[in-house]
Amino acid sequence: MSEIFIGRQPIYDRNLAVYAYELLFRSAEANAAEITDGDMATSDVIVNTFLEIGLDNIVSDRPAFINLTRPFFVNEHTISLPKDRVVLELLEDIEADAEVIEGVKRLSEQGYRIALDDFIYHESLKPLVALADIVKIDLMRLDRDEVRNHVQQLREHPVRLLAEKVETHDDFLYCKELGFDYFQGYFFAQPKVIRGQRLPNNRLAILKLLSRLQDPGISSNELENLIAQDVAFSYRILRYVNSAAFSLTRKIESIHQAVVFIGIQSIRSWTTLLAMSQVDNKPAELVVTAMVRGKMAEVLARKLNIDNPESFFTVGLFSALDALMDNTMEEILTQLPLADHISNALLHRQGIHGEVLECVLTYERGQWEKMPTMKLAKHQIRECYLAALQWAGDVCQQLID
The missing domain is CATH 3.20.20.450 (EAL domain)
Structure with missing residues (x-):
């Protein structure tokens, strides 16, 4: 840079x-x-x-x-x-x-x-x-x-x-x-x-794509057009939606059908994940780490019965953006239209999103004495981590490869 x-x-x-x-x-x-x-x-x-x-x-x-x-x-x-x-x-x-x-x-x-x-x-x-x-x-x-x-x-x-x-x-x-x-x-x-x-050109272009994907006002048509611009994105998303993970009774043949069947939020999450995986000169393991963080945060939110658990996936996933982009989180967030509670969680570990993210990160680092448990038993947190590892491995085979 x-x-x-x-x-x-x-x-x-x-x-x-x-x-x-x-x-x-x-x-x-x-x-x-x-x-x-x-x-x-x-x-x-x-x-x-x-x-x-x-x-x-x-x-x-x-x-x-x-x-x-x-x-x-x-x-x-x-x-x-x-x-x-x-x-x-x-x-x-x-x-x-x-x-x-x-x-x-x-x-x-x-x-x-x-x-x-x-x-x-x-x-x-x-x-x-x-x-x-x-x-x-x-x-x-x-x-x-x-x-x-x-x-x-x-x-x-x-x-x-x-x-x-x-x-x-x-x-x-x-x-x-x-x-x-x-x-x-x-x-x-x-x-x-x-x-x-x-930022290097590849990373700047991806950050702009992430920005559009995270725009809360994006319509399903705009999302479909955005995905359609990249043949690889379209192919990988359709392949994943048609996999055993969704057990759909009919074959999905277009991004429009995928949005209808599994929802705009899910499609947006997968496209975001794909975009992050395209960063050049970065090990694939870094994207896997981001995936595990995102899924673990989402599973923890579900165990805690918190509304909109998908937003916790975004927080966990984006917690690795600074390493992916070789830039500070403060600089990166100026380019992303994220809600304040998500930005505050990423920057300052504030709010329930920040607390869940802190739990994910301290577990990842093995800092058990610092880990906020949020009224969950340690074996429950371990189960969330193992579930996230299994999910990330399955997704990598079908979505990113």
Whole structure:
């Protein structure tokens, strides 16, 4: 895996509360941009933010300001970002020609907030000001009289004003007196470099598949289409459903029939298991370990008469994802739309799901003195483990081989 980096600098409101963060290209942990290709830098920031590290991990619930180059504004097919989470910055070196103005107008009408970066007033920029939500004024490029004149001219438009490159307390007080809405600069905080790990392509694709499979809103048709995209998945699932394990009276010939006969949740579980088994450069025994954990957690939940025991299978199965993906569980869960109680069980062993998972893991490690028994006798827990071993062995022969 390779390391990835994002620069993040806070933007404050008039009460010095963090309003947003500007995301900045960084190619290394050194706090400097080193940009040689603006389009590449923009793409890198977007990919690392949304597909690798995760937006919430970088900005929490705050808006993210993202610098975009000309192609991202004029090409109708390049922007697909959450409108309520981002502010699109038009860089100061982009010429305000008709194509750019039309692109900004289109994005504004789609619901995106637009910011004009390092703004210096010129008559040709009036159409952009009319479309903008925020105008950023660089204090290093203008003297104080020029800053005041800019504020007076821009107050004719319903835009918010952001003072950037605020270097001193005096700068802040001056801009606040002029009526600026937001403030950014070294006086408050230097950019912080956020580090992450880029998953290998095979593992990233599988994580995206797992994410779709775990979406609680997925329909049976969507699930069927998802499985149908992989012939090997379809073949293995049909082979397993038609095995003696289900003792069906008729042969199942399609994924649609399989969903009808054994249910969407079961099909989703098997497809999830298959996806995990496809991770490259990982021993098959690791997937077997995940299977045993999942089944043991489910059987324990059934013995304890807990509702929805299938969800315990998911917790046990996913407890091995960090080892499979060579990444931290925290990073992985940013890519998976799991319910809070499942995420909390995986991360913090919280709730009944976390308690059951802790029982499974301590039994697996032979840490008998630490094992929570949850009012079960130790021989009952052993029976659950042995049942899970038997099940995992049977499934491996029919589903994964």
